Amino acid sequence: MDGGGDAGTHGGRPSVRRVAVLGAGLIGTSIALALRSRGVEVLLSDPDPASLRLACDLGAGTPLADADGRPADVAVIAAPPAVVPRVLRESQDRGLAHVYTDAASVKASVVAAAEALGCDLATFVPGHPMGGREKRGPGAARADLFLGRSWALCPTGKADPGAVERVAEVARLCGADPLVIDAAAHDRAVALVSHVPHVASSAVAARLVGAGEDALALAGQGVRDVTRVAGGDPSLWTEILTHNAAPVAEALRAVAADLARAADALAARQARAEPVRDLLARGREGHGRIPGKHGEATLPDYTVIPVVIPDEPGSLGRLFAAAADAGVNIEDVRIEHTPGLPLGVAQLHVLPAGVDTLARALAADGWSVHPGA
Numbered sequence: 001m002d003g004g005g006d007a008g009t010h011g012g013r014p015s016v017r018r019v020a021v022l023g024a025g026l027i028g029t030s031i032a033l034a035l036r037s038r039g040v041e042v043l044l045s046d047p048d049p050a051s052l053r054l055a056c057d058l059g060a061g062t063p064l065a066d067a068d069g070r071p072a073d074v075a076v077i078a079a080p081p082a083v084v085p086r087v088l089r090e091s092q093d094r095g096l097a098h099v100y101t102d103a104a105s106v107k108a109s110v111v112a113a114a115e116a117l118g119c120d121l122a123t124f125v126p127g128h129p130m131g132g133r134e135k136r137g138p139g140a141a142r143a144d145l146f147l148g149r150s151w152a153l154c155p156t157g158k159a160d161p162g163a164v165e166r167v168a169e170v171a172r173l174c175g176a177d178p179l180v181i182d183a184a185a186h187d188r189a190v191a192l193v194s195h196v197p198h199v200a201s202s203a204v205a206a207r208l209v210g211a212g213e214d215a216l217a218l219a220g221q222g223v224r225d226v227t228r229v230a231g232g233d234p235s236l237w238t239e240i241l242t243h244n245a246a247p248v249a250e251a252l253r254a255v256a257a258d259l260a261r262a263a264d265a266l267a268a269r270q271a272r273a274e275p276v277r278d279l280l281a282r283g284r285e286g287h288g289r290i291p292g293k294h295g296e297a298t299l300p301d302y303t304v305i306p307v308v309i310p311d312e313p314g315s316l317g318r319l320f321a322a323a324a325d326a327g328v329n330i331e332d333v334r335i336e337h338t339p340g341l342p343l344g345v346a347q348l349h350v351l352p353a354g355v356d357t358l359a360r361a362l363a364a365d366g367w368s369v370h371p372g373a
């Protein structure tokens with residue numbers, strides 16, 4: 001299964017028209033906002049009345065408690081992993097929807113607990129949208145959170161294929177690419193691409209607790225990038241990690257061994273520090289393998305053109321207009337600011353074929369362009 005075709009529609013008409021979202025936090029409200037933007041009716045519930053009110057006020061849906069009782073096409077359980085099986089069982093018992101899914105970041109333990117509770121696995125398609133933030137609650141929700149992201153679906157052998165297709169349609173309606181994968185394989189994969197990165201980020205950020213003000217004053221973008229996800233909720237993440245304990249422990253041990261080898265080499269003041277060089281080289285190679293916007297590795301595919309821009313309203317708009325006039329698509333952009341300076345550097349990411357055209361056109365338009373810098 002893939003994300004191709006008309007997102008979430010059959011011949012242009014969505015077959016998912018009414019969705020119940022149980023858990024109006026960051027993920028539930030983001031899913032609800034995305035579905036509302038596609039014209040889907042959304043019914044919301046949350047044991048926390050303040051979260052429910054805020055999600056409704058944001059336009060994410062209306063309270064499930066006020067609904068007419070007709071079953072939803074799909075119910076999405078966007079609550080913490082430990083409560084998902086119980087909420088599923090209760091929802092199925094009251095016939096809340098025709099099809100059920102969840103958003104929990106771990107899958108095998110959720111499936112096992114759902115089976116143990118006697119849930120109907122024909123109508124339950126476990127899911128995991130691979131978009132998120134380091135913030136929680138409906139106030140942090142965004143309708144575009146899942147755009148272009150993978151959305152794992154982990155149906156058991158008992159799942160009804162029609163149920164899988166319905167849940168895939170929910171993912172597509174949110175702008176994501178559904179990807180069917182076995183629950184255990186999913187858990188091993190997310191240990192590597194999500195759970196261990198989170199712990200590694202926390203380990204680096206934890207070193208800052210005792211750091212002096214002088215050191216913190218020197219914090220630049222590097223430490224901010226590496227520690228962003230460490231800002232996540234410790235209770236939710238402890239739950240995620242302990243529900244995926246074995247794969248996370250294995251991958252974490254491998255990271256720890258790499259770090260220990262690098263530290264030993266540096267402590268011994270080895271002249272060439274081969275273990276360090278090897279770790280950095282493998283790290284760069286691994287980073288290059290992360291799929292980019294076009295599903296290809298980011299590093300080799302885009303060329304970065306630095307352009308100096310005045311730090312004033314409208315300068316980015318003018319730069320983008322000049323690129324559009326040159327007929328070159330900006331694939332991505334990062335902006336570096338130096339506090340106190342009236343200038344910034346826009347790092348334009350373009351496909352290699354457009355580099356010369358864009359650099360010439362921008363220079364002719366008076367921009368300070370620095371290809372290759």
Ligand SMILES: NC(=O)c1ccc[n+]([C@@H]2O[C@H](COP(=O)([O-])OP(=O)(O)OC[C@H]3O[C@@H](n4cnc5c(N)ncnc54)[C@H](O)[C@@H]3O)[C@@H](O)[C@H]2O)c1
Nearest residue numbers: 022023024025026027078079080081104105132133136137
């Ligand atoms: N945070 C992320 O980046 C991210 C990304 C993908 C998936 N997830 C998964 O999504 C789920 C929700 O995480 P979140 O980040 O939205 O957390 P959140 O804390 O923002 O929201 C969770 C919501 O679930 C509600 N809730 C608790 N018990 C409930 C119950 N019995 N029934 C209904 N709602 C209940 C809470 O009141 C809260 O509003 C988790 O399973 C998490 O693993 C999180």
Ligand SMILES: O=C(O)C(=O)C[C@]1(C(=O)O)C=C[C@@H](O)C=C1
Nearest residue numbers: 105129130131132133134194229
């Ligand atoms: O971008 C972030 O802040 C996230 O942590 C999102 C992220 C991830 O690791 O990519 C985190 C947990 C999820 O279960 C899915 C996505």
